[in-house]
Each structure stands twice: as C-alpha cells, then as structure tokens.
Amino acid sequence: MLKLSIIKIGGNVINNPSELDGFLKSLSSLKGPKIIVHGGGVLATELANQLNIETKFIGGRRITSEEMLRVAVMVYAGWINKTIVAKLQSFGINAIGLCGADGGIIRCTKRSSTPNDYGFVGDLIEGSINTDSLKSLIDSGFVPVLSAITHDGYGQLLNTNADTIARGIATEMEASTGTKTRLIYVFDKLGVLRDISDDKSLIKRMSQAEYEELKAKGIIFEGMIPKLDNAFSAIESGVSEVILQHSSKIGTDIGTILY
Numbered sequence: 001m002l003k004l005s006i007i008k009i010g011g012n013v014i015n016n017p018s019e020l021d022g023f024l025k026s027l028s029s030l031k032g033p034k035i036i037v038h039g040g041g042v043l044a045t046e047l048a049n050q051l052n053i054e055t056k057f058i059g060g061r062r063i064t065s066e067e068m069l070r071v072a073v074m075v076y077a078g079w080i081n082k083t084i085v086a087k088l089q090s091f092g093i094n095a096i097g098l099c100g101a102d103g104g105i106i107r108c109t110k111r112s113s114t115p116n117d118y119g120f121v122g123d124l125i126e127g128s129i130n131t132d133s134l135k136s137l138i139d140s141g142f143v144p145v146l147s148a149i150t151h152d153g154y155g156q157l158l159n160t161n162a163d164t165i166a167r168g169i170a171t172e173m174e175a176s177t178g179t180k181t182r183l184i185y186v187f188d189k190l191g192v193l194r195d196i197s198d199d200k201s202l203i204k205r206m207s208q209a210e211y212e213e214l215k216a217k218g219i220i221f222e223g224m225i226p227k228l229d230n231a232f233s234a235i236e237s238g239v240s241e242v243i244l245q246h247s248s249k250i251g252t253d254i255g256t257i258l259y
Contacts, residue, residue, distance in 0.1 A: 035144045068159075096144055103133040124160070135177055161230075182239075
C-alpha cells in the first residue's frame with residue numbers, strides 16, 4: 001500500500017506565487033494519498049496592519065487577540081486555503097479546503113495564560129484528530145487542504161501552529177488506520193543546513209542525538225527548533241518517515257531525513 005503523505009507548507013512558500021505554483025503542480029506526481037496543512041503568517045500580518053490591528057509576538061510566537069483571530073480566520077481559512085484549493089484543481093488534483101472546525105476534524109484546547117498569554121491560541125488534545133473523517137475524504141478521492149484554524153468543541157475558533165497540526169495528523173492517521181505515513185515539512189531551504197547560507201552544507205540524515213548536539217552549539221536555532229521538535233516527536237510517536245525539504249524537491253529524497 002502506498003504511504004499517506006502529510007505535507008506542511010511553510011509561509012515562505014505561500015508568500016511566493018511562482019514557488020507555490022511550482023510546488024502545487026509537482027504534487028500531481030507525488031504518488032499515493034495526501035493531506036496538505038498550511039498556515040500563512042506574513043499575509044495575516046499585512047492585513048492586520050492595513051486594518052490598524054497591532055501585531056504582537058512573544059519569543060517569535062504570535063499573540064492572537066480577538067481581533068487578530070478574525071484576521072487569521074479570514075486569511076488562513078479563507079484566502080490562502082481557497083487559493084491553494086483552486087490552484088490544485090487547475091492541476092488536476094481534487095482538493096477540498098477545510099479548517100479544523102469543519103467536520104470536527106481538529107479539536108484543541110485554549111492555551112493557558114500562564115506564564116504568557118498568547119490569546120486565542122489552541123494546543124492539540126491527544127486523540128483529537130477526527131481520523132475517520134479524514135480517511136473518508138481520502139477514500140472518496142479528495143486531497144484535504146487544512147488551514148491552521150481549529151476549534152475547542154464549544155464554539156470557539158483557535159489559531160494553532162501548523163507544524164504541530166501536521167505532526168498530530170501524521171501520528172494519529174498512522175496509529176488509527178495502520179497506513180504507513182510520511183510527514184513532509186516543506187520550506188525555503190533544501191533541508192537542515194549546517195550553514196544557513198550554504199546549500200552544500202545540507203544534513204542528509206539526522207538523529208535526535210545529533211539534533212540536540214547541533215542545537216546546543218547554536219547551529220540549529222530560532223524557528224527551526226519548534227519545527228524539529230515537532231518532527232522528532234512524530235518519529236517518537238511512530239510516524240514511518242519524516243523529511244524536511246525544499247518545495248522544488250517534493251517527491252524526492254533530497255532533504256533532511258530524520259530517524
């Protein structure tokens with residue numbers, strides 16, 4: 001049986017129309033069932049600025065106020081999600097755009113305000129992915145495209161980290177369906193680099209121990225840390241394969257394979 005691919009698109013790919021087009025077109029050559037997960041922080045910030053809504057961060061993580069949540073829903077679950085779906089349809093991929101509230105696919109809990117109040121940010125609840133609904137969509141020939149908007153089951157929408165959503169879906173789909181699952185984090189580098197400005201420094205394979213060593217040395221830092229934390233968490237939870245790669249390398253083994 002072909003592997004199920006869970007593909008998370010980074011904001012830098014979404015913000016580059018030609019790169020996004022090339023990536024989405026190449027998905028048609030990626031064999032097997034697929035689920036796409038995306039966020040889109042830069043566009044949300046741009047719209048917030050146009051609406052005179054202040055954008056705040058703590059340690060690089062967005063604070064989602066009530067006003068910012070409205071912007072995130074409009075941008076993530078609206079414009080970006082439907083743009084991706086429309087482009088995939090043009091490339092012959094029968095995509096369906098959803099957020100976590102649709103079909104109760106992703107339920108979260110609002111993050112505690114201690115020690116920092118991030119506002120309407122959701123944390124995944126273990127076992128909260130509606131894998132039956134996702135499997136039903138896939139079996140019906142659809143490619144689900146999920147934005148990073150979830151819900152708490154009580155009527156409240158929440159902004160949730162897209163890397164975490166992708167990891168949660170990959171983990172629970174493999175556990176519940178028995179289908180071998182590949183988790184792909186797609187972004188603007190070839191993979192994890194020893195020197196961020198040199199593609200030739202690509203780390204082709206990396207273990208958890210090697211990751212911890214490179215993090216301690218400051219070679220891996222900032223935004224790559226939560227991404228790799230999620231990636232190794234997926235490995236520990238039984239996901240068959242995790243790879244970080246450039247959008248142009250989708251469907252190849254060029255990237256950083258974690259083990």
